Amino acid sequence: VYALLVGHSDKVSVVRFYTCPASGTKFLVTGSVDRTIKVWKQQEDDPRNYKQVASLEGHEGSVNAIAVAEGTDIVASGAADGTVRIWRIRAQDELKCESVETITMKPRFFPLTLALRVLEGGNGKPLVLAVAGTATSVQIYAAESSIDKPNFQRRAVLSGHEAWVRSLSFTQDIQGKTKDLLLASASQDKYIRLWRLCKGEAQVSATIDEDDPLLGGMEPTLSNKAHEFKAAGSKYSITFEALLFGNEDWIYTTAWNPDPAKSQLLTASADNTITIWEQDPASGVWVSGERMGEISTQKGSTTATGSAGGFWIGLWSPDGKQVVSLGRTGSWRVWQHDSEADIWVQKFGISGHVRSANGVQWEPSGGYLLSTSADQTTRLHAQWLRDDKSSWHEFSRPQIHGYDLNCIDTLGPGQFVSGADEKLLRVFNEPKQIAELLEKLTGFRQAIEGDMPDTAEIPVLGLSNKAQGDEAPVEENEDSNGAALSAPATSLLTDSPPLEDQLSRYTLWPEHEKLYGHGYEISAVAVSHDRTIIATACKASSVDHAVIRLYDTSDWHEIKPSLTAHSLTITDLSFSDDDKFLLSVGRDRQWAVFARSEQDPTTFSSWSTNPKGHSRMILGAAWAPTTTDRIFATAGRDKSVKIWQKTDDAFACKTTIALTSAVSAVAFLPTPYKNNFILAAGEDSGAVSIHKIATDSLEAQHIVTIDPLIAPSKTITQLSWRPVPATEVDSRTHFELAVASEDTSARIYAISNILS
Amino acid sequence: VKVDDGGGEGLGRIILIDKPDSTIIFCDAATALFSATTIFSADTTETSKLAQVLASMASVTTDYISVGGNRHPGAADWDVQSGVLAFGADNNVALWEPLVWSIECSGIALAIL
Numbered sequence: 001v002y003a004l005l006v007g008h009s010d011k012v013s014v015v016r017f018y019t020c021p022a023s024g025t026k027f028l029v030t031g032s033v034d035r036t037i038k039v040w041k042q043q044e045d046d047p048r049n050y051k052q053v054a055s056l057e058g059h060e061g062s063v064n065a066i067a068v069a070e071g072t073d074i075v076a077s078g079a080a081d082g083t084v085r086i087w088r089i090r091a092q093d094e095l096k097c098e099s100v101e102t103i104t105m106k107p108r109f110f111p112l113t114l115a116l117r118v119l120e121g122g123n124g125k126p127l128v129l130a131v132a133g134t135a136t137s138v139q140i141y142a143a144e145s146s147i148d149k150p151n152f153q154r155r156a157v158l159s160g161h162e163a164w165v166r167s168l169s170f171t172q173d174i175q176g177k178t179k180d181l182l183l184a185s186a187s188q189d190k191y192i193r194l195w196r197l198c199k200g201e202a203q204v205s206a207t208i209d210e211d212d213p214l215l216g217g218m219e220p221t222l223s224n225k226a227h228e229f230k231a232a233g234s235k236y237s238i239t240f241e242a243l244l245f246g247n248e249d250w251i252y253t254t255a256w257n258p259d260p261a262k263s264q265l266l267t268a269s270a271d272n273t274i275t276i277w278e279q280d281p282a283s284g285v286w287v288s289g290e291r292m293g294e295i296s297t298q299k300g301s302t303t304a305t306g307s308a309g310g311f312w313i314g315l316w317s318p319d320g321k322q323v324v325s326l327g328r329t330g331s332w333r334v335w336q337h338d339s340e341a342d343i344w345v346q347k348f349g350i351s352g353h354v355r356s357a358n359g360v361q362w363e364p365s366g367g368y369l370l371s372t373s374a375d376q377t378t379r380l381h382a383q384w385l386r387d388d389k390s391s392w393h394e395f396s397r398p399q400i401h402g403y404d405l406n407c408i409d410t411l412g413p414g415q416f417v418s419g420a421d422e423k424l425l426r427v428f429n430e431p432k433q434i435a436e437l438l439e440k441l442t443g444f445r446q447a448i449e450g451d452m453p454d455t456a457e458i459p460v461l462g463l464s465n466k467a468q469g470d471e472a473p474v475e476e477n478e479d480s481n482g483a484a485l486s487a488p489a490t491s492l493l494t495d496s497p498p499l500e501d502q503l504s505r506y507t508l509w510p511e512h513e514k515l516y517g518h519g520y521e522i523s524a525v526a527v528s529h530d531r532t533i534i535a536t537a538c539k540a541s542s543v544d545h546a547v548i549r550l551y552d553t554s555d556w557h558e559i560k561p562s563l564t565a566h567s568l569t570i571t572d573l574s575f576s577d578d579d580k581f582l583l584s585v586g587r588d589r590q591w592a593v594f595a596r597s598e599q600d601p602t603t604f605s606s607w608s609t610n611p612k613g614h615s616r617m618i619l620g621a622a623w624a625p626t627t628t629d630r631i632f633a634t635a636g637r638d639k640s641v642k643i644w645q646k647t648d649d650a651f652a653c654k655t656t657i658a659l660t661s662a663v664s665a666v667a668f669l670p671t672p673y674k675n676n677f678i679l680a681a682g683e684d685s686g687a688v689s690i691h692k693i694a695t696d697s698l699e700a701q702h703i704v705t706i707d708p709l710i711a712p713s714k715t716i717t718q719l720s721w722r723p724v725p726a727t728e729v730d731s732r733t734h735f736e737l738a739v740a741s742e743d744t745s746a747r748i749y750a751i752s753n754i755l756s
Numbered sequence: 757v758k759v760d761d762g763g764g765e766g767l768g769r770i771i772l773i774d775k776p777d778s779t780i781i782f783c784d785a786a787t788a789l790f791s792a793t794t795i796f797s798a799d800t801t802e803t804s805k806l807a808q809v810l811a812s813m814a815s816v817t818t819d820y821i822s823v824g825g826n827r828h829p830g831a832a833d834w835d836v837q838s839g840v841l842a843f844g845a846d847n848n849v850a851l852w853e854p855l856v857w858s859i860e861c862s863g864i865a866l867a868i869l
Contacts, residue, residue, distance in 0.1 A: 003821075015843060253830075752816075
C-alpha cells in the first residue's frame with residue numbers, strides 16, 4: 001500500500017474505477033457508510049495518486065454498490081435507503097457531476113450489487129442495469145439512451161435464487177457468433193446463475209434434462225422462460241443459461257476475466273475458496289476449473305486456529321494472470337498463474353489491522369516493529385532487505401487473541417508484554433523459527449539461544465497460545481535435535497515474507513506468563529529500560545482501581561504495594577532513561593512522578609504530583625532522553641503539550657506547545673539530536689507534528705507537520721521513534737517514526753532534514 | 757520570489773523560482789511539501805538563497821502503511837489500465853500496486869534459480 005486517501009467519515013464499502021469516455025480522465029468513485037459518494041481524480045503530475053474532487057450526496061442510507069460501464073458517463077449507485085441513483089460524471093473542460101435519476105426498489109429491498117452495460121445495436125447507446133440485494137430476484141432495468149436523460153424502466157425480474165443476491169457482473173459471450181451478454185449472479189444460496197441477454201427473439205435453448213441426476217430436486221427453480229423487452233427500437237431477451245454449483249457457503253463476489261479471449265468467471269466464497277469457472281469446450285457445461293484457498297477445512301476451526309474465515313472479495317489482475325482475494329483478517333492473498341506448469345501459485349500479499357491500531361513499539365535496537373490492535377491481533381513488521389531494495393512486511397503474527405488489545409511494550413529482542421480488554425497482561429516469547437526468518441530476510445541478528453521455543457498453536461476452542469508439544473513429555477538435554485523434531489511440518493524458511501496462511505498458523509509466539517492483579521481492562525503498560533520492571537494500569541473510576549501495579553520480570557511476581565495517585569483511568573506510563581523515575585498521567589487531569597528507591601531498586605515511592613497538570617484529561621506522557629536534567633512532556637485534551645522540568649522538589653511547566661486539536665500521543669526521539677530534543681505529537685484529528693526543544697532553554701520550535709493528505713485520518717493512539725545508536729545520531733539525515741491510529745493503520749514515516 | 761503569509765493563518769507558502777524560465781516550486785510552509793509547476797522567470801540571486809532554505813527544510817515521506825481491507829464485497833477494484841488496486845480500509849481508500857510486487861518477486865526467484 002503506497003497511499004491512503006482520506007475523505008470519507010465512515011467505512012468505505014464500495015470502490016470503483018471510472019474513465020470518463022469523453023475526456024479519457026480517470027476517476028475513482030467510492031461509496032461509504034457515511035451515505036456519500038466521493039469522486040477522486042487521477043493526478044496528472046502523479047498518475048499513481050488520486051485527489052478528491054467531488055462528493056455526491058443524496059442517498060439516505062449506507063452506499064453499498066456502485067456500477068460503471070465502459071463507454072458511458074452514467075454511474076449507478078445503490079444504498080440501504082432502498083434506492084438506486086443514477087449520476088452523470090463528465091470531465092470535459094470542467095468536472096460536472098449531476099444526479100439524473102432516482103429509482104425506488106419495488107417491492108422494497110436494499111440493493112447490494114449493481115451491474116451496468118451498454119447494449120449493442122441500439123441508437124443512443126441504450127443501457128442495461130441489473131440490480132439485486134436483500135431479495136431473491138434480480139431486477140433488470142433498461143434505459144433508452146445514455147446520452148440524454150436515461151429514464152430507466154424495469155423490464156424483467158429474474159427469479160431462481162433462494163437467498164439474497166450478493167454479486168452481479170456482465171461480460172460479452174465470446175463462444176457464440178452473436179454478441180450476446182452473459183450476466184453472472186451469485187447468491188447466499190451458494191449457487192451462481194448465468195443469464196444470457198441477446199438481441200432479438202429468444203433462441204430456443206436446449207431444454208433441461210429432467211432426468212439429469214445432478215439437477216434432481218432443483219428442477220422447479222430452473223426455468224428457461226424468456227424475458228423479452230424493447231429498448232431503443234430493438235428487441236432483447238433474457239434467458240437462464242446455467243447453474244454453477246460446488247460452493248459450500250455464501251458467495252460474495254463474481255468477476256469475469258478481463259482478458260477477452262478467456263471466458264472465465266472468478267468467484268469468492270465464505271467457504272474459504274476462490275473458484276475459476278470455465279465452460280468445458282466439449283460439452284459446453286460450466287465447471288470449476290480451479291479452486292484456491294482452503295478446500296477442506298478442519299471441523300471446528302476458527303480464524304484463531306488459522307482458518308481464513310471466508311473470502312470476501314476476488315479480483316482478476318488486468319492481464320488475467322493473477323488473482324487476489326480478501327480474507328476475514330483484512331489480508332490480501334495473491335495467486336499467480338504459472339503458464340508453463342499451468343498451476344496457480346500463491347505469492348505473499350499484504351496485510352494490516354482491521355480495527356483501531358492501539359499500540360506500536362520498536363524492538364529495543366529497532367530491529368522490528370510490533371503493532372497491536374482492537375482487531376485482537378499483535379503483528380510484527382520488519383524490513384525485507386535484498387539486493388539494493390528494501391520493503392516493509394508483516395513477518396509474524398505473535399498474538400491472535402479473544403479480546404481487543406490495548407497496549408504493548410517490548411521486553412527485549414525476543415519477548416513482549418501486551419494488555420487487552422481483560423484483567424491480566426500476557427508475556428510472549430519469540431520462537432526460534434521467527435528469529436531465524438528475521439535474520440535471513442531482514443538481517444536482524446539476535447542471540448539465538450538454545451532454549452528458544454518453537455512456534456505456538458492455539459488449541460481448537462482455546463484462548464491462549466501454547467507452545468507446540470507442551471502437552472507432550474518434554475525431551476530434555478536435546479536442544480537442537482528436539483527442536484528439529486517438533487518443528488511444524490511447514491517450514492517458514494522461504495525466500496520471501498510469509499504468506500497469509502503461514503502468518504495466521506505458524507508464526508504465533510508461545511505465551512510465557514500471565515500477570516494478574518488488576519480488576520478491570522488493561523489501559524497502559526510500560527517496561528523499564530533495564531527490562532526489570534513492568535508498570536501497568538487498568539480502566540478505573542475510583543482511587544482503589546486507578547493504581548499502578550509493578551511486576552518484577554525476574555520471576556513475574558507483583559511488587560507490592562501498588563502505587564496510588566490517580567482517581568480515574570491512567571492513560572500512559574513512562575520510565576525515565578535511567579529508570580530512576582516513573583511518570584503516570586490520567587483522565588483525572590493529573591500527572592504523578594514516582595522515584596525508584598536507591599536501596600531497593602524494585603520499589604518506587606511518590607515523588608511529586610500535579611493534580612491540575614492540564615485543564616482537560618492527559619492522554620500521553622514521555623521523558624526526554626537526558627539524565628543530567630529531568631524533563632518530561634505531557635499531552636492533554638486541552639490541545640497542548642507541556643514540557644516540565646525538575647526543580648529542587650517539584651516539576652515546573654517550562655514550555656507549552658499549542659496545537660489545533662486534543663493531543664493524544666507524544667514521543668521523544670530516544671537520543672538528543674544536535675543539542676535539541678526532538679518531540680513528535682499526535683492529535684485526535686490524526687495530525688502528527690514534529691517539534692524541537694532546545695536542551696538548554698527548553699524553548700520549543702515547530703519543525704514540520706505531516707501533510708494531512710498523507711497523515712492518518714483518526715486519533716493517533718501511539719507514536720514511537722525507531723531507536724538509533726547514540727553515537728550515530730548526529731550524523732543521521734533522517735529518522736523513522738512509527739504511528740498507530742484509530743483509522744486502523746500502522747505507518748512508518750521517514751523524516752528528513754529535521755534540523756538544518 | 758513571493759512569500760505568502762497564509763492570510764493571517766500563521767502558516768504561509770513560499771514560492772521558489774528554480775532558474776529563470778524554468779520550474780516554479782511551491783513549498784507549503786506548514787507541511788514543507790514541495791510541488792512543481794509551470795514556467796516563469798525571475799532573479800537568480802534570490803533563487804539561490806531560497807534554494808538553500810528549501811533544501812534544508814524538513815520533509816516527510818511514507819515508508820510503510822500497514823492496513824487491512826474492509827470486509828465488504830464491493831470494497832475493492834483493480835484498474836485494468838494502470839494496474840492499481842484500490843480498496844476500502846476503514847474510512848480511507850488504500851492504493852496498492854500488486855503487479856509491481858510480483859515483478860520484484862519473480863526477479864528474486866530467478867536470481868535464486
